[in-house]
Amino acid sequence: MLLPSFVYRTWQSKALLILMLALMVAVTALTSVAFFVNRVDKALVLQGSALMAADLVVQQGDAPPEAWVDHAAGMGLKTSRQLVFPSVIFHKDEPLLVQVKAVDENYPLRGSFEVATMQGVTESAPPRGQAYASPSLLNALSAARYDVQIPIGTQQLRIAGEVKQEPDMSGSLFQFAPQLMMNYADVAATGLITPASRVQYRFLVAGPVDAVERMRRWLASRLPAGAKIMGVKNARPEMRQALERGRRFLELAALCASLLSGIAIMLAARQYVAQAMDGVAVMRTLGMSTSQVLNYHLAEISRVFLLGGLFGVGAGYLGQLVLYAMVGDWFGGQLPPPGWRPVGLGFSYAFILLGGFSLPVLLRIRNVPPLRVLRRDLEPMNVSAWLAWGVAATVFSLLVIWQVQDWQLATAMLLLVAAIILVVVVSGWLLIWFLQPHRGKVGGVGIGIAALTRNPALTLWQLHGFTMGITLLLLLALVRVDLLEIWQGSLPEQAPNHFLINIQPADQLSLYRWFDEQGIKNSGMYATARGRLVQLDGKAVNPDQYTDARARHLLQREFSLGFADHLQSDNRIVAGKDWQFSAEKKAGFSVEARLAKTLGIRPGSRLTFDVAGQLLSASVINLRSVAWDSFNVNFFVQGNAAMMADLPAAYITSIYLDDTNTSRVVRKLAQDYPSVSLLDIRSMLNRVRTIMDKGAMAVESVFLFTLIAAVLVTLSAVQISREERAAEIAILRTLGANRKLVATAMLTEFGLLGLYSGFLGATLAAATEQLIADRLFGLEAGLNIHLWLIGMGGGTLVLVLVGFLVMRSLLATSPMRVLHSR
Amino acid sequence: MQAPGGSLLSILTGVDLNVNAGEAVALLGASGSGKSTLLGLLAGLDEPTSGEVVLLGQQLNALDEDARTRLRLGKVGFVFQSFQLLPGMTALENVDLPLKLSGIANHQQQAATLLEEVGLAERIDHLPRQLSGGEQQRVALARAFAGDPQILFADEPTGNLDPETGQQVIDLMFSLRDRCSTTLVLVTHDGKLAERCDCIYRLEQGRLMSAS
Structure with a gap:
């Protein structure tokens, strides 16, 4: 031996x-x-996967082809399909904007999902004919909890439960309306999806690391324009x-x-x-x-x-x-x-x-x-x-x-x-x-x-x-x-755990008073407007000119532009001049460094955004890094306050609510400020x-x-x-x-x-x-x-x-x- | 001593040796006869399992390691076959060390004088590795006689040297010994060298026999 x-x-x-x-x-x-x-x-x-409800997500405007599902199945991978779109429902004759999220039976592939129903807690997707509501939707409906019938398109769905925990949150942070979750198979019958509809399909994949990676490569070569693959590594910036x-x-x-x-x-x-x-x-x-x-x-x-x-x-x-x-x-x-x-x-x-x-x-x-x-x-x-x-x-x-x-x-x-x-x-x-x-x-x-x-x-x-x-x-x-x-x-103990969005300028001051009355701390209000980048250094921006998938995707969608005369405390200028707009009285943008790198933006570059039909043009004063995991209100592109004077802007803020008063405050806010939307980010924060x-x-x-x-x-x-x-x-x-x-x-x-x-x-x-x-x-x-x-x-x-x-x-x-x- | 097999091994038996002050004694014997062990016992570097050793009027058995060390300090000198100079110290520092340990006032001056006496005035700042074998042994001699010891133990002092250099070292050792009237205990297997001593003992299989 x-x-x-x-x-x-x-x-x-x-x-x-x-x-x-x-x-x-x-x-x-x-x-x-x-x-x-x-x-x-x-x-x-896995934690990261849990936050996407999958290991890999493809996001696009069209339904994922059957071939994708078959290919994934052939590789021993699990798949799930989702469809997300905004819709208006009427309740007691009042219109209410909701974010509909339709999921199939396999949802979620990763992470934990809990719904409180009359029969107790369930972890499965809504059965056909039924829907689950987010707590904010239930508040907005001021429903006697479950068992409410609501019309959605030409269908009637019964709200059978309240979503307590949900691994993935759809869309970008600031696009939220109260959420309604329904069965994927019921969507067609609602008649809401037409070729012109603004919908987002998601194809979720999960399984062994190697197979997921092979699937990612296979998908990458077949991805239609505008589609985006999200892996754990390019999940949410905070994560x-x-x-x-x-x-x-x-x-x-x-x-x-x-x-x-x-x-x-x-x-x-x-x-x-x-x-x-x-x-x-x-x-x-x-x-x-x-x-x-x-x-x-x-x-x-x-x-x-x-x-x-x-x-x-x-x-x-x-x-x-x-x-x-x-x-x-x-x-x-x-x-x-x-x-x-x-x-x-x-x-x-x-x-x-x-x-x-x-x-x-x-x-x-x-x-x-x-x-x-x-x-x-x-x-x-x-x-x-x-x-x-x-x-x-x-x-x-x-x-x-x-x-x-x-x-x-x-x-x-x-x-x-x-x-x-x-x-x-x-x-x-x-x-x-x-x-x-x-x-x-x-x-x-x-x-x-x-x-x-x-x-x-x-x-x-x-x-x-x-x-x-x-x-x-x-x-x-x-x-x-x-x-x-x-x-x-x-990320302090009392880091903001709710975002308040769509605050109208007229409500800004009264809302500050309202926060004081309720004893709620806020991170300050920031004006925000949505705009699409249309020109860079005077030349029209064409997404197809970019080889980078992320760059193409960024240019196809609207940015949430922020307006304020100061930078968030977690921001750090990495290139360009200091942020002293008030002193200089000069218009200018501050751009998040990673985004700037992707799009080839440098200090001095001239950006032109189309904000609801108005063109907003200014030079880039500086690039800055952002601590996304601070959960403060942050923007990829920020302009100074004076720039928003004629723009259709709304305000956004983040607040901290402790568990004991959350539901009371949420209800009161919905009553006092019905147009303000509340986004609960507690589960993401906890993760x-x-x-x-x-x-x-x-x-x-x-x-x-x-x-x-x-x-x-x-x-x-x-x-x-x-x-x-x-x-x-x-x-x-x-x-x-x-x-x-x-x-x-x-x-x-x-x-x-x-x-x-x-x-x-x-x-x-x-x-x-x-x-x-x-x-x-x-x-x-x-x-x-x-x-x-x-x-x-x-x-x-x-x-x-x-x-x-x-x-x-x-x-x-x-x-x-x-x-x-x- | 415990042998590897577990049985007891007697290295020295029935040794009865008296060395008078000022006397030069040679211990002759073949390799493995126990010469160095006897030297170690006499100098208090080792302890016998039985029997007693008296050094400079002090019963060594009654002293612990530290007390024996104190006894050696300034009174006992050593010369070894392999010189045993401290490799990181210069010739001067090696000679100076025992003088410094004894707390002698102008120790450095004395050390330099001793090196001069052994003919190494030019080499005082050299490290041992920069000196020849003979030179190293002369430094060792200077160190051994530093502080005028009462007794000098020398273990095969010429064992690592050529005959000519060995002869020079021995001459030097005896002249220093005569000047300081130091008692000398010399371990050797060189009969001619032993003859220069007042008294010769022979060790055979751990037993001491008087040869002269």
Whole structure:
């Protein structure tokens, strides 16, 4: 049996064992993260799917062809059809605008759907002849709850229930009227759908990820003009942003674990080579060629790869099971099982990490002179430091890019690592230079200081390991909390959960008073009008000129234009001038950056909108990013207040209603302001909040692995100098140095190393926090002085403790070893 | 001592050795005869499982590790076969270390003088790896005699050196010893070297026999 013999041989060699353990912990950490992230990722995607009621939705003006349904069925996918259109119903002779949503029996494919009926709660679509009403529709009908007959077109439907929970909400946020849900098969009989009707068909698809992806590609090539495919990734902007941010936090945590593991490998490999040198010299003396010696050691390393990879992936799988047992209930027991990808990833990580981080160090073996058998102090010529670091840096860069598949995040991470290395090298030399004059001090302190200065290369290696560990731990432990708090803070407890739309200018002031009377907070009123972009820089806009599907879609529909003299607090100008219209008294637009990019709009571009037949023209003053997940009122295109003077605008606001008074307020609003429509976004808000919470918890659990990796880095860094230290302590003891003196020396050395690493780590973490918050998450982070206190205090404490443990084991060694060693 | 098989292994048996102040004693013996172990016991680097060792009038068995270390400080010097210089320290720092540990006032000056005495005035700022074997052993000698120890333990001091260099080191060691009137316990398997001592003992399979 090959495996047991591999295990036995590795076990016999202490250096290989350490290397194998380093690799195993690295792979365990990485694959546990990979397995878990894989599952969390799947869960997050499911959350996103739940909000669309499907994994994929095609939206278009015509009914989806039967061929689509058949093709999907052939691929084992579930499908559902929907039809959404506005209609007017008459109730007690009063006309009422409703949004009709017709669904078939398969609805919903994803997410939860609950309807309260006379018979209790049901989760299925309305049967033929029946309809379900949204709470706002029931209010508008002031119906005695259910069992009301309402006419819709030429049909009579019985309202059999009230929709309590609905995964997808139709249309854009601001197009809502009270909703009526009916059976898809009843629509034809209403006679409401004519070729000229403004309707929206939706074709919903759900199933295994691969099949959905194949279906998406199949559909993309057959899509008629004006049709749009929505996947989880391009679902609602609020959702997409929450999902992406959650994923980024996870990737950041996983990257930190992988980087620390790489450093542990590098340190362990250095230790392996140091221990292998004597043997190499003997092999060379016995006539083995350089390549034979190298091959021998590569074979040893391959064994380490195999064992480290195998045990690491296995332990990684078990690790995520433990993690799941711990945090599974956060996901309501719904976390899907992991795929095979993490297994392949685990072995690839093992290969890349071992190769990239140990190979350059291993190459030193080629240069061990045979003369070393006679003179042990002969060190092999160093391989070019540039080569060693170059290979490790390249390999790590590729790993980062491959793992996160996000240039921005990868670049940030690599810049961080490069900055850490540069800072550590420069400040490490500064420290050594500063300590040099103090090494002559009498007593343990002097010996401790001398220990740091006498082998600068070793000091720098250790400083790298510790600083990198402390930086990443601080980033994950504290910055993570800071960032998550800022992120979650962007969605406060009392975030607006209802939008009020279609507020007439005449009602604006009285509605403000009404809010005061009811004790309701609002986010301010914003004038809005709907307009179609007709000219860009004086040229007529033709959707067909755009190859991008999203651009074509955007140009075919009307925008909700907003008008105000200030930007929302969550907006940030990313290009162009400040928003100072009032001061300049000049018309202009501010455009959301992503939209601008899609449509090729730059600051200075001239936009012309057709608003109900009137042309509205102005230049773009600036582009801005929008925190869609703040649930404030936001617009893709915003003009200043003066521009709307002659436009048929209505106002919009968002308010927070707590559960106890929602129905009362909704009823009262419908009575007092019948023309104002209320849009309930509580379910979407809850989903975004759930994603944020779950994302935060997942990151916290990933942090555990980073902690293990950091411990390993510390141990490897200490291990490097262990032999040298043991010999040194034995000589010191022989020369008459007592325990106290040896202890003072070691604690001084480790304490100084910890204090300095802590300082560097805190500084680097603070700088990185600013960078990450600003560039990656578009959030603002303050400077946290606790970083330095915890970094320096924690660094010193941990390293003094490590120093104490190392010392204890070394002091137990008899000074006799100086007689027997070498 | 516990042997790998579990049985007890006696390295030294019935050893009764008296070394008087100022005396030079050679311990001769083949490899594995227990010479270094005996040296370690005499210097208080190791503890015997039974029996007693008295060093400079102090009963070593009654002292713990730290007390034995204190006893060595400034009073006991060592020279090893493999030099045992601290690799990260310069020649001067290596010699200076025991003087500094003993709290001697002008320690650095004394260390420099000692290095001059062993002919390494030009090499005081060199690291051990920049010195030849003979030079390293001379640094070790300077370190061993730093602070005028009362007793010097030397374990095969010429074992790693060529005969000519070895001879120079031995001459140097004896001249320093004569100047400081240091008691010398020398472990060697070189009969000629042993003859320079006042008294020679031979170790055979852990038993001590008087040879002269």
